[in-house]
Amino acid sequence: MNIEQLLYIVEVAKRGSLSIAAQNLHVTQSGISQSITSLEKELKLKIFKRSRGHGAVPTDEGKIILKHAYEVLRKLEEIKETANSFIPTEVKELTISSSPGLMTLLVKALAAFRYDAPHVNMKVAEKTVTTVIEDIRQHKTDIGLISYSTNWNINMEGIAFEALFEGKPKVYVSKHSPLAFLETITPHQILDQTLVIYNSEFMQGFVQDFFHKYQPLNILFTSNNMDGVLQAITESLAIAFAPDFIMKNYQPVMNGDIIPIDLVNHEPFNISLGLIRSADKHLPAFVTKYIHYLKSEMIKS
Known part of the structure; x- marks a missing residue:
């Protein structure tokens, strides 16, 4: 048994396919198949049921082996992180994929984080929610920050989600709009309005x-x-719907040029600002430290 074999079975289990796993790991399908077969012979049990129609599905025994394999690979990541911690001047990179509109929060957290981690560079990309989730699932980025609602039918398999802030959609109008004097607003009160839409899920x-x-x-x-x-x-050209935890960080809302109004008499649409990461990947200590500052910034907000 070797580390390579553990990597193979974990990747196959995640993808449900030898061909996709081989492609992701940059090895041949025959090579990954032979390696898994060799491991199964050594352990004297089948880890996967393989078929052309159904791909590779873990057996009951295989699920137990896979659980241990995940733990071993996580421990290896911890060993690497510990070793890296002995080289404080090494430049590290923190990669984040985020839903649009959340950059203000990320930068505020970075301002405090830089004092503790001056040798960490941060790379942030704004993407759609589904793309952020896929980046995390494929380990292309360390963490993700998304707006998420249980009303959505989004595949979160393999994703650990932590809600940081619960919010709700509001109606945003110009301070010069007659609607600006209302404390609450109903759907029927805005049916004659013009809408501007921010392009997000x-x-x-x-x-x-x-x-x-x-x-x-x-x-x-x-x-x-x-x-x-x-x-x-x-400029009173339109009104907009948006989550309160996103809009409150923009200057026109903070200085009162844009007024948020609670939408009432409408079916509740709960939405969370959440942190996502891979459920099977160990996060380095500096990433965990940044998450601490991000959560602290959320509390202030």
Whole structure:
């Protein structure tokens, strides 16, 4: 038995396919198949049931072996991290995939984190929620920050999700809008309004649901440029739906040029700001430290 074999069976278990696992690990399918067969002979049991129609499915015994394999690989990651900690000047990289609109929180946490970890470079990419999840699943990034709702049908297999903040969608209007004087607003009070849509899974899903329940609103434009969305609201060209924990960090909302209003008499649509990571990957100590600062920043907010 060797580490390579453990890596192979874990990857095959995650992908359910020898060919996909081989592709991800940059080895031949025959090589990974022979290695697993050799391990099965050594252990005198079958780890996978293999078939063309169903791929590779762990046996009952295989599931137990895989659990131990995960633990061994996690311990190896811890050993590497411990070894790296003895070289304090080594430059490390923290990679984050994030839903759009959360950069302010990430940067605030970075400001405090840099004092404790001056030799860590951070790379952040804003992506769709499904892409962030896939980045984590394929170990392309260390952690992800997403807006997530249980209303969505999104595959979270292999993903550890931790809600950092519970929020709700609100209606955002210009301070010059007659609606700005309302403390709450109902769907029927905005059916004559023009809408600007930020291009994200949350916004698209929420707006489609709203249109289905009531009626379509006039749409000024849809964009992934938040500055343009904020400008359209500020200049009374349109209103917008958005999660409160995202919008409150933007200057026009903080200085009162854009007013948030609670949406009432509408079916609850709970949404969380959450941290995601791979359920089977050990996080280095410096990543865990950054998460600590990120959580502290969330409490302040």
